[in-house]
Amino acid sequence: MLTIVFAGAAGADCSEDPAARDLTVALRQAEPFTYLDEHGSPQGFTVDLWERIARNLWLDPENPPSAEQLRGMSATEQNALRRQYSYVVLDSIDQQETALGNCDVDVVISPLTITAERMRIHDFSQPYLSSGLALAVPSSGAIHFDQAVATIVETMSQSNVLLAIVGFLSFNLLMAFLVRRYLRRSEEAAAGLQVGTRDVLDAITRTVALRGVGDDYTTALAKLLEIFMAVVGTALSATILGVLTTAFVSSIGTQQQVDAGKLVTMRVATLRCSTAQAFLTEQYVSQRQTILEGDPLRPALEARIDWLACPEGATMEGPAEMYEATGLPGAVMLAGSWQEAVRRLASGEVDAVLGDWVALTYLSRQGVFSGRLDVLPTVYRNEPYGWGIARRNDADGLRNAIDSALISEIRGEYWRRDLEEVLGQGSISPN
Known part of the structure; x- marks a missing residue:
């Protein structure tokens, strides 16, 4: 019933009546949220969450709504929700946002941080998870007495x-x-x-x-x-x-907490054109304020800040790039995926990975990295994740219906169970 198409397929236009067609749901490779398995089938925590919600929204003709569910809804809302959906695979967050803005897709279920800038362009569902920026470092067997x-x-x-x-x-x-x-x-x-x-x-x-x-x-x-x-x-x-x-x-094997200001003295890897890269850039900008004009370190610092700027239209894809400036402490590596960044950490090429807490915690439990890295408890910035929704005429009630179903799922048994299967028991506080 569900089909998968790849980026480049023609989408809908924002003026088209959304109730007259099926939904297009976008995802990208972003474990453990969304990814394609070896058979090309969508997998991941938010894929499972979406498919449970889709059944509740009657997007499956084999699961028609009951009379109780229909009560209180207009005919337009009912018709809009009696649809099927297909997945479209996109390569980057930038492609996801462009597709949402052009109404080429209806919903993006891959991880997307809710920010004021993004909310000016398209809509968001209720947050389904609060993650944050954290630091992954190599595991240590030492006892930290402090x-x-x-x-x-x-x-x-x-x-x-x-x-x-x-x-x-x-x-x-x-x-x-x-x-x-x-x-x-x-x-x-x-x-x-x-x-x-x-x-x-x-x-x-x-x-x-x-x-x-x-x-x-x-x-x-x-x-x-x-x-x-x-x-x-x-x-x-x-x-x-x-x-x-x-x-x-x-205290055995744990690391000391690292203040955000110390990141500029470390060799840090992060995801290209991500909120983590933007946060790291902010730390270098703050460091610049402490260096006077004429200081020989200032030109090198300016060059690093310029290098960290994400060009408009740039994507996360591409080989890892390391930037080291003569005379400046630390270095920055931009990777095309969290897996690549963590692999560079495990091989000793960098001191730490600054990134999404959920993604780093998930990778720290995988066989190849298990026992080799720790995710520090300090969260530099909280990041609520929601599903991006194309800004159309909201008469179909899609966003409201998704919000209602999301809240029900978060209060249910599967949301916590699925997350703890990925991140470990006790990793999620009671809701």
Whole structure:
């Protein structure tokens, strides 16, 4: 039922009645969102999402709407949604936007960041995912003690955690001392012996469960107190040990956070003519403001900024290009795909890849790259993704229908399941 055509096929004109024809859905190679498998069939997270929504929008004649679904919709809206659709494959974001602006395609489901500039040209659906610009770096087996200490401080600074630990510790210390002082030997308690250093030290060691509360207790009450104190002390020790263990384990192989301003000192690869390239250019422009006129570094910096400018009509396709300027720290590589950029990182040609968090996280889990790179937790800029929709007469209600179906899907079970299959369990926060 569905067909796939490639860029260059004639499309519709913006004045054409959209309800009178089938829909054209554009995609490009952009794993894990959209891509063609070895058989040439569309695959990916947003392909699956679109096809579930298409069924809900009655774009499949084998899945007609129910009377309940039709209630409240005009005849024009109903007729517009009773259509089929076909895919068109485009090579770049630039081609996608041109096709949307010319109404050559109706919907673009490949990743497209919602920006004010793009919204002036065409419409967007509701965001279906919030990603962002992040940094991928080579994995390291070293323990970063600074990060471990920071994790401990951050955990212990939480009011509830600190209050619970101090409360348990104080209570257990008091009880251990009382048991030690007054229940160990009834005759000694009755004699009113003075509190000694040994009593305090013994209470402390028993508090953290290094010793039993009463190794030589004989009374039933003392034995019960001994059991109680052992349980509470063990729980307290396990909590403290768990915080320390988690902090040090999480610091193994992780990298220090990298401020955006430090990117200009690194050898960074990114996707050609992407929002990541634009963000990197902004960092070099900011660096230029710190260099005075007449400084010998300024011409080299100006040349790098000019090189980073994406020419109008340029596409992402093409071989990777490295730009290094004499006297300037760092370097920039522009790649034609995230896979190419990450491959250059794995081979040691660059220090990091600045790019889409979802794409980099997905690639870090693939067999060839698994265990070889980490995606740092810092997100430099949040980027909501939505589906581009050609700006036609909106009487057909297509955008509103897509929005309604998207919201239902995000609230359902498949959206989270599909994303976590790609990015790993717990990677997406509850919606």
